[in-house]
Amino acid sequence: MMEALRSMAVFAAVIEQGSMNAAGRALGMTASAVSQHVRLLEQQHQVALLHRTTRKLTLTEAGSVFYRSCAAMLAAAREASVQMAALRDEPVGELRIAAPSGFAGGVLGQALAPLLAANPGLSLRLFFQDEMIDLVQHRIDLALRAGNQSDSTLVARHLADWPFVLVAAPSYLAARGEPQQPGQLYQHDWIGLEQDHGLTPLRLQREGDVEVLRLQCRIASNSMLSARAFALDGMGISMQPAPEVAGELAAGRLQRVLPEWQAPALPVYAVTPRRDVLPAKVRHAMAFLQQKFTRG
Known part of the structure; x- marks a missing residue:
């Protein structure tokens, strides 16, 4: 399946670039490798996708229908990349925070209100409970926890010592x-x-x-x-x-x-599941919390 998807991307590049040579240059491939991908698609579907002449390539009727699907696939992939970049670079989406009930008195709201005001694409969902919550099971992005932290499956960042x-x-x-x-x-x-x-x-x-x-x-x-x-x-x-x-x-x-x-004083930590890269919404939330807890 993955090879077929790759061949579809190569075929779309041929149409968008106007030739196999140009597609090869854009993709960092040889023209013969590009041609091989197109032949594999034609063999797989038992239909000609291109009319080949010495001067140019033109789509067959089947090729035109197939190209629209290939182009839609690439557009969806590009959109997914844009969305992932937005999640990485901008605070967007739903931010899920768990905290003990004692934090429901206003500190979280005061800390995160400026973050929400500056980022209309960000929403906040809070879980207040004094029992320990499984961050992975409940898809928690960030948890506030008091006392020393010993769970090696989590990353704990010290925010402050609360008197x-x-x-x-x-x-x-x-x-x-x-x-x-x-x-x-x-x-x-x-x-x-x-x-x-x-x-x-x-x-x-x-x-x-x-x-x-x-x-x-x-x-x-x-x-x-x-x-x-x-x-x-x-x-x-x-x-x-x-x-x-x-x-x-x-x-x-x-x-x-x-x-x-x-x-x-009781040490307060921001705790996250172990991840190589934290989404921007979590990074920004931690920065705002750190500022609030440090300044009071």
Whole structure:
């Protein structure tokens, strides 16, 4: 089949160039090799495609019909090449991004809005879930993942280290009081991130002092957004990514708890399946994400 397609391309070149010699020069072949391709086509289809004279070549009726199909095949191949080049060089098509639910709070939108505005041929499809998603199976172009990455089938690029802060609604702190030391968190309602009601380890550091607490969850969730919503509703204290709650803190809807104590920063990575060449849409998206995560 591949040889037949090659012969069709050679035949189309003969017609477009006007002679076998010219077709040979255009294709980097000898005229005899070009002639051989045409003879193979005629033998295969049991019909003459060209009238040959010493002065010129003219199409037979069958040759004219066959040439239209050959030309359409080449046009489709050229169009495919143009589309592949566009995917390589320009951010076009559907960009599929997976991320934990905690990133649904606005950071992704803020990072990628300029990319979408500048590229009308690009669309965005987001998958927010805290469970690990198979990038290949779900045709994910790019995933955001937190924590150290060890999957050798993926390529991970470090974006930033996100600081975490303890927060609560002003109404909760007004009713229950503000803890002054980490140990006082045991006296408060803790909104933890897990799927059961087990103990949640919390490590806090202030200069040379380190406190490791195992807090009993009053509310446990596997969703960062859900935990944030409960905190906003005055249901307890939660640990949240600082960039994701900056707006709530500035507006006074949330308040820092133990601001002089620091929780460990969490490394955030952009993860892609292993590919020799990334499409332009992925390269550009990673650049915009890197800029957003670096500047905050």
